[in-house]
Amino acid sequence: MIPRCLRLNRLVPTKFGVSVVSKAERPLFQARILDGKNQIRSLENDAFFAQRRIEFECPDDFASIKLHASFNVMLQSRPFEQSHEKKLASAQQRHANGARAPGKCTVHNLSSYKPNVAKTAVLNLGLTFNTGSETDRGKIICAVKNALSLVELSRRDAARTRAVSVLSSFRHLQPSPLTSAELQVVKSLCNNKDIVIFSADKGNATVWLDTNDYVNKINAFLEDFSTFLPLRSDPTATLRGDLEKLLADVFRFVPPPQKTLYYSLLCNNGRAPAINGLNKIHKTGVPIRPIVHFTRSPLNKLSAYLHRTLSPLVGKSETQSRNSDNFIDKVRDMVLDDNVVLASFDVRSLSTSVPVGLAIDVCKTALKSDQSLSDRTAIDVPDLLRLLKFCLENTYFIFRSKCYKQVHGIAMGSSVSVTVANLTMEGVENQGSHFI
Structure with a gap:
């Protein structure tokens, strides 16, 4: 489990290149842990000598000052410790089960097809979830071009220059947000021509529908010859x-x-x-x-x-x-x-x-x-x-x-x-x- 701040770019889009980068991330993570421990030791040393100076200056009130400081430290650190423990437990569970946290999108199955738990979990991520590891620059450039046409003429050149700067910084290869099992689920759903999957008209929901039912509904709408x-x-x-x-x-x-x-x-x-x-x-x-x-x-x-x-x-x-x-x-x-x-x-x-x-x-x-x-x-x-x-x-x-x-x-x-x-x-x- 490598933190995102320590993950390296996959500059070589091959299996061997990704393996080399993954192996390099582990010692980098260990170095970060060692650096954190050294900082903790240094702070503990500074705190020890600070306590000795306070004890020398205020020998009668030192016990009360230490008790008050310890209580404040406990109050300040408790929310951070609980947050870190919760984050670690969630990461360990995902790593152990090989699955991500459940999505927030509701799935409505109106078809005769009965999906398994894995397919339902993938669709719970929502239809707007990014499933690709490659950035589709073509679609992004087209969208940016259409957006630039809405900008005022006096500011359009400056906006275009900034957009070009951002687009040129995109990485060609990024880790896939889906596991191999989830990618297989997406592929199987795309190959299933008996069902159609759309977002609902309102709300964050995904709808399953038989292809024949969907076509019949569209045709019924178009049969209004008036x-x-x-x-x-x-x-x-x-x-x-x-x-x-x-x-x-x-x-x-x-x-x-x-x-x-x-x-x-x-x-x-x-x-x-x-x-x-x-x-x-x-x-x-x-x-x-x-x-x-x-x-x-x-x-x-x-x-x-x-x-x-x-x-x-x-x-x-x-x-x-x-x-x-x-x-x-x-x-x-x-x-x-x-x-x-x-x-x-x-x-x-x-x-x-x-x-x-x-x-x-x-x-x-x-x-x-x-x-x-x-x-x-x-x-x-x-x-x-x-x-x-x-x-x-x-x-x-x-x-x-x-x-x-x-x-x-x-x-x-x-x-x-x-x-x-x-x-x-x-x-x-x-x-x-x-x-x-």
Whole structure:
């Protein structure tokens, strides 16, 4: 059991290289123990001579001083000793059993498959647990690049420089956080095509489901032909061409310094957004919540840009409540009759329930009344609305190699759709408040 502070980097990614480093860590640990013992002896020696000086200066009160000091030492050291003993016992148990402490994620098995204790223990770690010893630099760089696009232009270069410095310090090889037995469990679960494993819609929980049941639930959701229609082919290539034409037309009169935005919104390698479902285990029948992975869509960059442009307009309504505390502050001084009932309304399938025409009208009103819009974008309001309409109306996705088009509502999974939906709800609330 080598402490983390004494573990060495595995610079040679071979079995022999790892063995050499492991053997070097043991004498290093012994040297650390010996150094600690020497420090203890030195402190004990200093304490002995300090006691002799106090005894010489205060011979009558020395016994009381020593008793008081010993009592304070005991009070101060007891919490540390208990913490160290608990940590040592836990480490010894993990080392003896070859297992880690149980995870905090709850597993809900809704499938016909009966997992053993080892598989359940691995899934208790949660789906966000890092299972790889190798750092996936590609995914990290892509995530950092997307995050940098959200940084203010004046601070973007400095943020990029610091990000490059951090990325260059990543180690290529790290000890695997999973044991060999746990890795075999993960591999067997990945190879089992009869079950699907997803996180729950709410809460830190993992859900097992039979693949057939999962596919049937998604298909049942897509069989609402008043909302979704199957497509004969993948429209991604056509969508990319239409996007290029629209951007070229919009940016004709944009100042040259803003032309870099035109190239950043283009897409050359987009794919159809995929749909899957998260299980709502807190509801009867365990329905699914559809999730569209819009990050690989050709419109992802345009959606993110429109989201950044429109998001400052959200939350300015008088009916807006940031959280429960804000709601309590608003109703604290209200005097209500005994027959007043507090009702809570929830929108079912918000994205498919928001008409595109209504959403565009609400956004148009909000954009025209925004005095700081020119600070965020050089595109005028009519062209912004053209881009927004194009992004909201292209509502297609793919499931099991079959493409579908969403007939009603705004695009699911798009970042700007969330902003537009919130703006639309605020507009509806403002109109409805006049009748109350």
